Structure formats: structure tokens, C-alpha cells
Amino acid sequence: MADIACSVEVTKLVKRFGDFVAVDRIDLEVRKGEVFGFLGPNGAGKSTTIRMLCGLLKPTSGRAQVAGFDVSQRPEAVRQNIGYMSQKFSLYNDLTVIENLRLFAGLYSVPAKLLRARIEWALTMAKLKGQENLITGTLPGGWKQRLALGCAVLHKPPVIFLDEPTSGVDPITRRQFWDLIHQMAEAGVTVFVTTHYMEEAEYCNRLALIFRGRIVALGTPSELKRDFMKGELLLVECEPLGDAVEALQSAPGVMDAAVFGNALHLVVGDAGHAVPQLKEYLARRGIAVSRMEKIRPSLEDVFVSLTTGRETAEERKP
Amino acid sequence: MSLTRLLAVARKEVVQILRDSRSLLIVILMPAILVVLFGYGVNLDLKGMPVYVYDQDGSQQSQDLLKHFQASRYFSIANVVDGYSELSRALDDGHAKIGIVIPWDFSQRLRDGRPVVVQALVDASDDNTANVLMGYLQAVVQGYSAQVQIDWLRQHGLAIQPASMSVETRTWYNEDLESSAFIIPGILALVMSVIGAFLTSLTIAREWERGTMEQLISTPVGAMEIMLGKLAPYFVLGMFDTVVSAVIAIYWFQVPFRGSWVTLMTASALFMVVVLSMGFFISVLAKTQFAASQIALLITFLPAFLLSGFLFSIEQMPIALQWITRVLPARYYVSVLKKIFLKGTPAPMLLEELIPLAIFAFALTLVATRSFHKKLD
Numbered sequence: 185m186a187d188i189a190c191s192v193e194v195t196k197l198v199k200r201f202g203d204f205v206a207v208d209r210i211d212l213e214v215r216k217g218e219v220f221g222f223l224g225p226n227g228a229g230k231s232t233t234i235r236m237l238c239g240l241l242k243p244t245s246g247r248a249q250v251a252g253f254d255v256s257q258r259p260e261a262v263r264q265n266i267g268y269m270s271q272k273f274s275l276y277n278d279l280t281v282i283e284n285l286r287l288f289a290g291l292y293s294v295p296a297k298l299l300r301a302r303i304e305w306a307l308t309m310a311k312l313k314g315q316e317n318l319i320t321g322t323l324p325g326g327w328k329q330r331l332a333l334g335c336a337v338l339h340k341p342p343v344i345f346l347d348e349p350t351s352g353v354d355p356i357t358r359r360q361f362w363d364l365i366h367q368m369a370e371a372g373v374t375v376f377v378t379t380h381y382m383e384e385a386e387y388c389n390r391l392a393l394i395f396r397g398r399i400v401a402l403g404t405p406s407e408l409k410r411d412f413m414k415g416e417l418l419l420v421e422c423e424p425l426g427d428a429v430e431a432l433q434s435a436p437g438v439m440d441a442a443v444f445g446n447a448l449h450l451v452v453g454d455a456g457h458a459v460p461q462l463k464e465y466l467a468r469r470g471i472a473v474s475r476m477e478k479i480r481p482s483l484e485d486v487f488v489s490l491t492t493g494r495e496t497a498e499e500r501k502p
Numbered sequence: 503m504s505l506t507r508l509l510a511v512a513r514k515e516v517v518q519i520l521r522d523s524r525s526l527l528i529v530i531l532m533p534a535i536l537v538v539l540f541g542y543g544v545n546l547d548l549k550g551m552p553v554y555v556y557d558q559d560g561s562q563q564s565q566d567l568l569k570h571f572q573a574s575r576y577f578s579i580a581n582v583v584d585g586y587s588e589l590s591r592a593l594d595d596g597h598a599k600i601g602i603v604i605p606w607d608f609s610q611r612l613r614d615g616r617p618v619v620v621q622a623l624v625d626a627s628d629d630n631t632a633n634v635l636m637g638y639l640q641a642v643v644q645g646y647s648a649q650v651q652i653d654w655l656r657q658h659g660l661a662i663q664p665a666s667m668s669v670e671t672r673t674w675y676n677e678d679l680e681s682s683a684f685i686i687p688g689i690l691a692l693v694m695s696v697i698g699a700f701l702t703s704l705t706i707a708r709e710w711e712r713g714t715m716e717q718l719i720s721t722p723v724g725a726m727e728i729m730l731g732k733l734a735p736y737f738v739l740g741m742f743d744t745v746v747s748a749v750i751a752i753y754w755f756q757v758p759f760r761g762s763w764v765t766l767m768t769a770s771a772l773f774m775v776v777v778l779s780m781g782f783f784i785s786v787l788a789k790t791q792f793a794a795s796q797i798a799l800l801i802t803f804l805p806a807f808l809l810s811g812f813l814f815s816i817e818q819m820p821i822a823l824q825w826i827t828r829v830l831p832a833r834y835y836v837s838v839l840k841k842i843f844l845k846g847t848p849a850p851m852l853l854e855e856l857i858p859l860a861i862f863a864f865a866l867t868l869v870a871t872r873s874f875h876k877k878l879d
Contacts, residue, residue, distance in 0.1 A: 268720035290510020
């Protein structure tokens, strides 16, 4: 474990369930101390990938190394060096906070002389001091998630895997949870986290976008916004919105048009060129444009742009 | 194998059992309920069966015959009626199991030395009971008939001492012929099937159902550690309930206990390993609590109830069923129980049962450990 640059190394990893290819030849590397985000819609293959990396699912083919150990050959060594938080809350609801912590300390063989200090540390980290004897099932969602994280890191693993750790909790709790993740990373822990919240992706050092089992983009959030956006992005505010979207989808030079809140996002080749043309195009159709300007794309725009391209490409295949 | 991890799992399991009032209630009350239920409720003895009498003759002789019935422990004359319709109504509504009709010329014919027939109407809705009752009926009537013949001979001056033949019976092992002594020891097999297979199948299926198994197997804990850690508390509970059931049987129901406790506990431990392995195996396959509990009842409790010789003796089953019972661990355990309780058979003479039990225990443990993988697919 001593000195490896990469905490997670994945080469051509495949997972097939019958005919369905859940994970399709993905490659990625996660560096030590990095917060690596795995972003994609439900069913894209995020959980399947994370479960293979934790040794819970057997890869169909390909290779994965976690904390320097091959997940197929040394799954137990992998497990001793990782912490895992599954998507569904899966601590024991009928145990108290402290009983759950003691259980996982036992399962990870935390030495007896460190036990008290580790549990104390986990309680402090999870802000659950004084709540040790509450039954876990009665805790609010955010507390449960912090406890789950506490249980997963009792043995101070170098790598932690968090599968949608913040699903189903309110935005403030979510923000607090991400502060915790960054604290861990600052302490040198590698964090591999999946999410489908785009705004959470911005908190990651690097990201992989996964869609239908394939990684469609990989890089830092700003790299993704710079490199993977085909064309430039226009924000359009106009009236009526529905007619405008329909008209613009077939307008010349428009690669994509989608509703974002009460405005439209258009992907065009060259913004300077397209703005006057489109203003005129809409005016001819009796659509009043109150605003049309070039904006910086968000990760969501990048994602929409990357996935719509693929969807149509795949549909065109016979 | 790490003892720390095994104990962590076992400790967690104990806390969960203690906190789950339903399973705790099953553990504490079930042995007592089953033993009391079968001890009082299931009585295969026929005693004091209600008899209705329609005595058309109403003579000294007919009263003598009825006294013979009353003297038998198997019959009790519940009512004397004046017609067939009352008799058949009593049989219909179950107030009478037997109706006896004594013909109007009963005493006349006896005086004349002519044959006489007494009619008996038997409720045969339960054929087994009816068969047994008819046997007793015959015996009572024949006894009276023999006496009548001797009296007749005596009255006619032929006072010969008839040579009589009889069987002197001694019932061994269950001297009082109490069916409870036959039934109650076998209840231990039922108790252990419920604790061992039913409860354990729930506890592991619950982990799959609630998703806690995923968290559990993401840690370095081994498959063997999970299995032993989860089963150990149930093993202790099962053995505890065995002792409780045996104590109720011996001290409350006065079932004779002639064997050794060591032999009883050894056989029980073997059977406990068998049912625990079955429960574990089932829950690994079923993965939902409902399916697991149904299957567990179907393959452990029901055979233990019906085919183990607990209530129905195996020798009287059709040959095909007798063969099937050979692959039922419960059959060997029930047989051991009856021998230990009633006969006091020492361990060396129980090898015929103990060896198959040990083989089952070993094979099923192997199957159970092999069936469980720390993988989700």
C-alpha cells in the first residue's frame, strides 16, 4: 500500500447481466487524495461500477485495482482498505448509534486499544456526540448518513466509496455532508463518490460522466465545460416558450435547443454569427425575444450536449 | 477466520434478538405453548366414550349387560333413551359415540338358551377411533356372554369349572399407556425446527431484504464468520429451549425420563446443527423473509410434525412414505428422544440414529457454507 500514485485504476472493465451490458469497457484512474465524482443518470452503471470496485460484484472482464490490490484476486485485501457507503441506507436500524459503530469497528478489526479513540473520533466527525444511545432508525436522514460515513471510516481506510451519499436529504444537509467529504480528502483519503446532482459534481476535483455504461467524458469540471461542449451556448428568453423551442429545433445552425427553467439553452456553432440570424428567425415567426446572449455552460449543459448526441447517433443505427 | 469479527457479528445478533419482541416471544413462549398444547390437547387415549342406550327389554339381564359397559374404563353411559330417533339424533350431534340397542326379547331368549343379538351403532367418522371402540365393544359383550353361559350351565346342574385361558400383559416403557408420554418427547423436535430453521431463515433473509447484507459483505468479515456469528446465538437459544421443553415434559406432565441428559443434549446439538444449516441455506436461496419462512416451515416443521414418527408411527405408513422418512433428520431425532425418555437407552445403542444425524449435520453444514458467497450476483 506504501507508495502508489493511483488509488483506483480501472482498465476495460465490463459487467454484463445476461444480455444487458451495465458497464461497458470503462477506463479510469483516481489519484491519491482526490475527490473523484462519478456522474450520470439513474441506471447508467454508477452503482454497478462502484460495487465491482468494492468486490461486491464480479467483473465480467477487465481489470480493477483498488488501493494497490486487484479486486478479483484479492477482494479481502481490498475490503480492509476501503470504506463503502451503499446507495440505500444500510446500517442496522434496530441498533443504537454506538452499537452500529462497535459492530463495524469489530468487522474491520480495529485494535482494542484504539477502539475508544476511533469511535470518539467518528462520533465527533459525524456530529453525533451525546446521541450514542439513540436507536438508529429514529435518526433524521442527514444524521443517518453521517453515521453511515462514520461507520465506513472507523478503520481509517485510504479509499472510500460513497454511492449517492446525499440522495434524499435536504440541500443544507447535503452541503454539510460535502464539507465532511472535503475534510476527509484533505486528510489524504481518496474519495470516489457517485451522484446524479449536477451541482454536486462541481465540488469534485475530477469527474467522469457515465451514460449507458460508457464513460462519455472525463476531466476536471472546468475541463469538461471547455472541451466537451460542441459549439457555444446561448441563453434565450422569449415568449411563448413552447413555440420558440419547436421553431428553434429546426432552425439553421442550431445543434440543440432545450428548456432550462423559464428560458432556453441553445447550442450553436458560433455565437457571434448566430445571434442576429436567430433574432430575425424568431421575429419572422412572431416570437418576442427579450434576451439572447452567450453564456458559460454548466455541467448539466455539457451532459445534455454529450448525451443527446449519443442518443440520436444510436437511434440512427439500424 | 477472526474471532473479533465473528464475535462482532454474534454480539450484534444478540442485541437484535433482544430488541425484537416478536422473536423473543417466540423463543420464550413457544416451547411452553407447544408442550402444553400437545400435552393437554392431543390425547389419543379412548376413555369414557359417551354411550346412549335404548333398552327395549328393561329387564334384570339387560341391566347386567349395561353394568358391564359401565364398569369398563372405555365407556360411560351418558343417557338412556326411549326410541331410535333420539339415538340417531345423539349420534348426529356428537353427544354419543356409540348407541346400544337391547332388543325387547333379550332376557326371554337368554332364558330359552337361544342366540341373541345386541345392536351397536358406532360413529365411524373417525375410522381409527371406531375400530378401537368396536374391539372394546366385542370384548365387553363376550365377557358378559361367557358369564351367562357359565350361569346357565350351573343352573342346569352342570357345575363344571370351565378351563379359562387369558393373557397376562405387562406394558413396558409406557406403563400407564398414556399417549402423552409417547407424544411429548417428540415436541422437542418441533421446537427446534421452529427456532433453528424458521427464526434463522428470517434473520438472514432480513439482511438481504433491508440491504444491510450489502454493507456487511463490503467489510473484511468472512462468509464463515457471518454464518457462525449469526447462528451461534440461535444455537444457544435452541439448546435453552430444549432444556425448557424437557423440564416441562418431565416435571409437569410426568413423562418418564430414564436416559441421560448428556445423551439428550448431544443428540439435540446434532439436530440443532442440522436445522440451523437448513435455515441458513434456505435464507441464502430465498432472500426474502416471507419466502424463507414459508419454505422453512414446509421443509422442516411439517415433516417433523407428520413424518417423523412424532404423532403417527412410521411402521404404519405406506412403504413409499417410510422410505421418504429415511431422509428426514427429524425422524432420527424423534426416535432418539422417545428412546431416551421412555426406555433410557444408552448412547452406544443409539448409534443407529446418532450416526445418520451426525452425517446430516456435517453434510448440511457443508452445503450451507458453500451456498453463501460474499457477492451480490
